Amino acid sequence: MNPLRYTAFPTPNGGGNPAGVVLDASSMDAAEMLSLAGELGYSETAFLFPRTEREYAIRYFSPKAEVDFCGHATVAAAVALAEKQLGAGDVLLSSNVGEIPVAVAVGEHGLRATLTTVTPATAALEALPELCETLGWSAQDLHPTLPHSLAFGGLWHPILWARSRQRLARLDYDFEALRALMLREGWGTVSLLFRDSPALIHSRNAFPIGGVVEDPATGAAAGALGGLLRAADLLPEDGCFTVLQGEDMAQPCLLEVDTSGEGGVRVSGTARSIPAE
Template structure:
């Protein structure tokens, strides 16, 4: 198994045939999220007018684009800055993706400001703004998060698929299933070396994740109380690993809150994608009394 790139990446395709719609090929934009440079972050497709596409067509586009996810705007009220969005991996629809690409793409056209995204996971409020360097960044506020301790059988099956043992885990950060729009299993590695040496059984982990309904396995290592490193295997989406996972970051913020590791409003930095050669920076805003987590990141338009 390789772990330095997505399994089906296709950087050259720009359009895919529409199924069940008007027959016109949709315009597909490509952005990279949680980075300010095109060679970092999580590449994603964005279709700003998918009103003529059905689910099969959107899945076909996502499969041809080949990134971890492609976002589709299926309905729009531009005056109210409110949009209905669906997300597809190359293999299946995903209820919620927390990357900033679709919000930044909309802000590039409408100007910075507040947006509302209606997703299958719920309504997501997003604020977009231009930073001092002229880049657009977005802050989304998740649906209410929750987190529970992982069951013994869930943990055993996952460790077997990863090729990890219980001694590879950080005992201070217990395994949990955390929700921030999707369910993610959170496993904390005992060392940075363990996190870096990711080499797992793709089919076995996909089967475990389908069995329990997880979108990714969020593997983390704690550098400090406010800085973590993460890797997110995503075999159920058809890719080996996600370079940056905003939805998992939201769930992870809820996990930290549930464990009582954040006792006052705080920002947590998650560094992801470094071991893939696509470094990404996600900033999580956690408030102890609020189950909704804020995830902030920049995004850049990729060249065609």
């Protein structure tokens, strides 16, 4: 099995979040997929199972476990399909959380994929005090008016807003304690944010359950965030905003989020093939 390697959500100047892609995993079982994801060492690898020419089942594995949904690996897989087999156009991916339509088009910086999440949801973040203690955040570190909440766009993510960009830049938490809390609560990542403006949000996503301290780009969390901001009426007039993630890791990533209309949230970005070493 020769997996493809792509980096998703790069900025025009580089960066991005690496993902593995297997275009036809029909012969693989879960143990083999987990083993391959561990060998690659990326936060997620996408495994595709062809159904029709433009319909696929998709599964995602981190080095530690299967993940029900992953945005950056979805973008990587859709661009890989377009480059290697299908060309630009629409593809329908059936994940563990439901159907994920993806549109791939030729853009200014190469192929650009736009995924649409399942219908988003929000819930109260009952574990906020415990989460803050685990992260080493005090009440003074939290933004006083933005909603600290749970948000869903395929996975549940706690959403915490930092009072300052400087606070967001400091990420030093108890890895095992946060991992245990996330497993107990069923969270996908922990989304830590600073709102520069309604149209520009800086993001960091802790991902210890995936075996890494931080994920450079998290499309699932960006989609969930879009649903939360739509529900809270905190969006620009056109319903669109940009998420900058991975900046503090020297892996800058650019995610464009469109919450206009109803139903799923659209998350867009490019992906580029990583040359073989």
